Amino acid sequence: MKRTPLSLLLFLFFIFLAWTVSIRQAVLFAVGIGMGAALAGARFGFTTGWRQLIEHKDPKGVMGQLVLLAVASAFSLTLLGQYSELTAALGPPSISLLIGAFVFGLTMQIADGCGSGTLYKAGLGIPLNMGILPLFALGSFLGSVQVGDWLKLGQIEPIGLVTEFGSVNALVITLIG
Template sequence: MLITGLICGILLGFVMQRGRFCLTGGFRDMYIAKDNRMFYALLIAIAVQSVGVFALIQFGVFEFSAGAFPWLAVIVGSFIFGIGIVLAGGCATGTWYRAGEGLLGSWIALFGYMAMSAIMKSGPLMPVNTSIQSVQLGSNSISETTGIPTWIFIVVLVTIVAAIVIRELKKPKVFIPQMKPKRTGLSHLLFEKRWHPFFTATLVGIIAILAWPLSVATGRIGGLGITTPSANILQFLVTGDQTLINWGVFLVLGIFLGSFIAAKASREFRFRMPDAKTGITSFIGGNVMGFGASLAGGCSIGNGLVMTAMMTWQGWVALLFMILGTWTASYFVFVRPRIKKTVASATTVTTA
């Protein structure tokens, strides 16, 4: 049954690579370019998954308990994670699928991410991780806290998302010149045609739904998850403990493989070596990302996509602080240097 994790991961990696489903770029563009399309795409994926998963729960396919809400760890960890993904050049899942494209900077970031996640979960920093996560509120479920049925929140979310989609699709289309198609039929649609982010998000949401029963069938109660499985891979390589190889490990390996297949088939795969500065920044970013995701109990997928769909405080609070962390890092990495350069140029002109 573990092979279903690999299949699910291949589908996810393929879809994310072809659809360029990058949450780091999406969060960053909200601030820098005032472009919210990728954030809207994330909301679509959350809504699709939420409807599907709670329908499965309603029919008794599996049970889900939101548990307690480690609010301090979620806030601090998610903010740090948001900073890390800007430095690393991609979130946890984005790093896996971009590594599958041959981007060696993502390999470097991925190693840092895996290493720090392992250190936080079972290494020297585990006491720090456990201590901060022990600061909790009683219930993580928004429904239990408010006394409002979960389906009410789902209906509200779906309504909001539907309104956003209708509004966005009604906007005048911007003409983007494209090269004459070299392929026809299904090959053109899969490997050449530009995928709409909303279509990609719908597929991601469907795959996220499938992940739940497939994972539960192996005894792992959860959906898509990246951080713990990534740490498990490194822990297994060091200790040889076969119990660390679970459905989640096959999932993340599948993401890499699915992205590789998509990149090769679309002729986008090529090894790209970063310069020394980018490589160092990617490694630092990967470590920061691993620290934050481990502390927060999830990354942009585990918290930002899955726990939001499960209508938990952890998911929505994490999503908010991830975005704030991304915006903070984007200011110092992209905006501030541009301002300094503009001021310096103006000063030079004035002096001349």
């Protein structure tokens, strides 16, 4: 697809969001599109770093991811510790998590990529991933509708590191992990 029609379409959708939803959502849309374009232009992907590490013994991509995780953790955990109105989205370790991880790994092999890889490749216009994308969305929707039933299979209480140990100790534990 040529860039001018696509840019026009994205701009019109930005205007539509600003007009019908909120300027905040329109700006978030623009930020997401900008970040996606930057990452796609740089050919950045999380699996690429790991592939380069395994195939070529080049750790730069994985180290970059670890630095990004450390920086994001430092900001996030500090904010969670400073502002009581912010809360962490804690998910309970559960049987459904184990089943979901297995299904995720299985479908990653079939689809030749995870959710973000599927979105990335569909955005590049790769036919297989354009066909997988609607199924990915449908599966995500069905999973969200049934989450209560899946969690009834058994779970343990989630642990909030900031709540339990404070933001500094939570950051240390996260960085060690």
